[in-house]
Amino acid sequence: MKKPALPVESNAHEPRLYRVVANRIQDLIRDEHIVGGERLPSERDLSTKLNVSRASLREALIALELSGVIEVRGGSGVYVSEVAEPAAADLPEAGPGPFEVLSARRLIEAEIAAIAARVATDSAIDAILKAVVEMEQNHDNYASNEQADRNFHLAIARATGNSALVGSLNYLWDQRGRLWHKLKEHFQTEELRQETLKDHRRILEAIAAHDPAAARKAMRSHLERVTRTFSRG
Numbered sequence: 001m002k003k004p005a006l007p008v009e010s011n012a013h014e015p016r017l018y019r020v021v022a023n024r025i026q027d028l029i030r031d032e033h034i035v036g037g038e039r040l041p042s043e044r045d046l047s048t049k050l051n052v053s054r055a056s057l058r059e060a061l062i063a064l065e066l067s068g069v070i071e072v073r074g075g076s077g078v079y080v081s082e083v084a085e086p087a088a089a090d091l092p093e094a095g096p097g098p099f100e101v102l103s104a105r106r107l108i109e110a111e112i113a114a115i116a117a118r119v120a121t122d123s124a125i126d127a128i129l130k131a132v133v134e135m136e137q138n139h140d141n142y143a144s145n146e147q148a149d150r151n152f153h154l155a156i157a158r159a160t161g162n163s164a165l166v167g168s169l170n171y172l173w174d175q176r177g178r179l180w181h182k183l184k185e186h187f188q189t190e191e192l193r194q195e196t197l198k199d200h201r202r203i204l205e206a207i208a209a210h211d212p213a214a215a216r217k218a219m220r221s222h223l224e225r226v227t228r229t230f231s232r233g
Contacts, residue, residue, distance in 0.1 A: 018059035036082035116159035117215035124159035
């Protein structure tokens with residue numbers, strides 16, 4: 001008897017959304033004859049013209065910046081590069097976009113925090129506290145602060161006692177590649193950094209109090225704050 005063919009995922013070879021939007025921006029640059037050194041329309045106007053969300057637009061602009069097609073000038077706007085040829089841009093393939101990752105993290109990490117609040121041991125809570133203190137102490141050191149941030153979230157996952165959840169979270173953090181770091185470079189603010197420290201303290205306190213509902217809410221609020229800042233800032 002002939003075995004049935006395995007289904008083929010229809011989206012297996014579909015490009016990431018940010019690449020689709022980036023290509024549309026390049027088409028717009030060409031069709032509207034925007035030459036090197038000229039400013040692109042504002043993000044709001046581009047979002048409306050292309051009928052895409054601000055989040056998708058930002059990911060696309062970051063990809064184009066990394067490939068040298070555009071230049072982002074703080075306080076001035078986005079300009080077509082005077083060096084690169086837009087039609088020949090080699091856009092970076094960087095896995096899931098930053099906002100895809102944040103969306104997945106909101107779903108997964110809120111429940112991880114709730115589980116940790118139910119089952120965390122004293123030693124597991126100490127490990128979370130250690131990561132919080134490291135992040136506070138390395139506030140002005142980007143690399144160390146970033147590592148402490150990851151340690152904090154992974155310490156919470158380990159507190160669940162579920163290695164599959166730890167592995168899932170490690171995967172999501174590994175997706176924070178070039179697009180993520182460039183996005184953070186442009187839109188991370190001192191206010192967000194300070195709020196992140198407060199958020200981490202609130203999450204820790206809820207887990208230490210063994211309050212799953214509060215831990216879930218605190219984690220979700222934290223990741224929603226990051227998403228809002230990076231999509232609207």
